[in-house]
Amino acid sequence: MLLLLLSIIVLHVAVLVLLFVSTIVSQWIVGNGHATDLWQNCSTSSSGNVHHCFSSSPNALPRPWPSVQATMILSIIFSILSLFLFFCQLFTLTKGGRFYITGIFQILAGLCVMSAAAIYTVRHPEWHLNSDYSYGFAYILAWVAFPLALLSGVIYVILRKRE
Numbered sequence: 001m002l003l004l005l006l007s008i009i010v011l012h013v014a015v016l017v018l019l020f021v022s023t024i025v026s027q028w029i030v031g032n033g034h035a036t037d038l039w040q041n042c043s044t045s046s047s048g049n050v051h052h053c054f055s056s057s058p059n060a061l062p063r064p065w066p067s068v069q070a071t072m073i074l075s076i077i078f079s080i081l082s083l084f085l086f087f088c089q090l091f092t093l094t095k096g097g098r099f100y101i102t103g104i105f106q107i108l109a110g111l112c113v114m115s116a117a118a119i120y121t122v123r124h125p126e127w128h129l130n131s132d133y134s135y136g137f138a139y140i141l142a143w144v145a146f147p148l149a150l151l152s153g154v155i156y157v158i159l160r161k162r163e
Helices: 004-023 068-090 098-122 137-158
Strands: 029-031 035-036 040-042 052-057
Touching: 004 098, 004 137, 052 068, 068 098, 068 137, 098 137
Parallel strands: none
Antiparallel strands: 029 035, 035 040, 040 052
16 A cells, blocks of 8 residues: 555656646757747757747747746646645544645646646647647647546546555
8 A cells, every 4th residue: 555655656757847847947849959948938059058038028939828837836836735625634534535726626627737738839820730830749748748647547547545
């Protein structure tokens, strides 16, 4: 049982790390000497050093949106709450009880990150045809965090507390 709890906690922390990295790192869209995240656009020199960064504006291409920012932040908040609730329920839940609240919050975190990545994907379909830009690793990490968050949420719902 201890090994199962440890593996669930490791999975949850891995999801949290993926969510934090995908939200913070400036690699959602890359190309033409530009790297864009949810917060700003950065220009890089030919040697790869960051030349200057500016806050996203309506004229900037590609442009992040407040809905993507909000859902990514919500996914982090739900995942942190889920981990906190797991530890609370671990010590207060009666024998045989299920971790429903923890699982629901983790599933909500997964749905929020999926919504953010989907909105970012479908907002401007012309990016798919433009070979100058490509999706960066932070965007991919957001998509990887989605099934892992759902998986951990389902595990929490199925998990029963034993003595």
